[in-house]
Amino acid sequence: MTTLPFHKYQGTGNDFVMLDDRARQFDEHDHHLVRHLCDRRLGIGADGLVLLRNHPELDFEMVYFNADGYVGSMCGNGSRCTVAFAKYLGVIQDQTRFQAADGPHEAHIDAEGIVHLRMQDVLGQQEVEGHGVFLDTGSPHLVRFMPSSSLVDLNVFAEGRAVRYSDLFREKGTNVNFVEAPVAEEQPWQVRTYERGVEDETMSCGTGVTAVALAASRRGASSPVHLRTRGGDLRVAFEARPDGSFTNVYLIGPAQRVYGGTIEV
Numbered sequence: 001m002t003t004l005p006f007h008k009y010q011g012t013g014n015d016f017v018m019l020d021d022r023a024r025q026f027d028e029h030d031h032h033l034v035r036h037l038c039d040r041r042l043g044i045g046a047d048g049l050v051l052l053r054n055h056p057e058l059d060f061e062m063v064y065f066n067a068d069g070y071v072g073s074m075c076g077n078g079s080r081c082t083v084a085f086a087k088y089l090g091v092i093q094d095q096t097r098f099q100a101a102d103g104p105h106e107a108h109i110d111a112e113g114i115v116h117l118r119m120q121d122v123l124g125q126q127e128v129e130g131h132g133v134f135l136d137t138g139s140p141h142l143v144r145f146m147p148s149s150s151l152v153d154l155n156v157f158a159e160g161r162a163v164r165y166s167d168l169f170r171e172k173g174t175n176v177n178f179v180e181a182p183v184a185e186e187q188p189w190q191v192r193t194y195e196r197g198v199e200d201e202t203m204s205c206g207t208g209v210t211a212v213a214l215a216a217s218r219r220g221a222s223s224p225v226h227l228r229t230r231g232g233d234l235r236v237a238f239e240a241r242p243d244g245s246f247t248n249v250y251l252i253g254p255a256q257r258v259y260g261g262t263i264e265v
Contacts, residue, residue: 002264003264006261006263007259009082009258010081010258011080011204011253012077012204012229012231012253013204013231014077015203016049016077016078016082017049018050021051022054033265034069035069037265047195047202048064048065048075048197048198050062050064050065050075052089052091058097058104059086059097061099061100062078062079062099064078064101066197067199070197073101073102073139073207074102075206076119076205076209076210079251080115080206080251083096083109083255084113084257095108100138114254117250119137119210121249122137122210122245122246122249124244124246131144132145135214137208139208141175141177141212142176143179145215148181148183151190156201157194159194161199163176163194173196174196176194178191178193181216187226188233189227190227191229193208195208202231203229204229206234207251209227209234210251212227214236214249223236223238223240224236232253234251234253235251236252237250238250
């Protein structure tokens with residue numbers, strides 16, 4: 001048995017096991033161990049696991065695993081939590097440039113502890129007949145706009161799983177976001193997300209709300225877009241280009257350390 005130190009972080013309810021792996025002692029190919037640590041009954045419990053490692057040119061590298069035990073694509077909330085974790089460890093101060101699954105990212109933490117994460121530019125969006133709007137915000141996302149007052153009773157697990165494993169998306173999979181537009185302009189867009197890799201609804205998804213905000217901009221939403229997930233509120237700022245792409249995309253929201261401890265593995 002080995003004693004493994006860990007930290008637990010959450011960003012609007014999207015929670016992660018954080019490991020300081022600057023000594024590179026964690027076996028990233030041990031999928032069973034990652035699944036065990038993310039298991040909410042037998043392990044620590046989380047939507048995913050993040051290794052913080054040294055990088056030769058940037059402040060650090062984050063290696064993100066889904067709860068299924070395998071390395072995942074870009075995770076927005078996980079990145080914001082990793083930035084907060086890096087500051088907790090003293091790796092950074094308030095500004096950083098780090099490596100994630102989809103390339104280098106910049107971020108800063110403001111005086112209120114809010115993490116502003118710059119996402120990669122997004123090339124555009126594609127209408128998928130009968131399904132919704134598809135965007136790649138570092139991870140693949142389908143955005144489906146729903147009728148007013150329909151989200152509260154929606155079976156996101158069943159509806160999202162049906163889309164994620166449909167013939168159209170079966171090969172690579174997709175995350176699925178169900179969105180309700182605000183009744184009044186000052187109110188937030190409501191979002192619920194089914195995440196691949198977790199294979200269930202999560203409290204929040206950073207790349208998901210980014211996709212929703214960009215898709216909503218074609219429906220009159222202006223930057224920054226205020227979005228509400230089951231785990232809390234996020235904002236997405238961006239610049240829309242004439243060619244339909246987006247630049248200077250920022251995911252903005254809180255990232256909090258919940259607790260730390262050790263586990264025998």
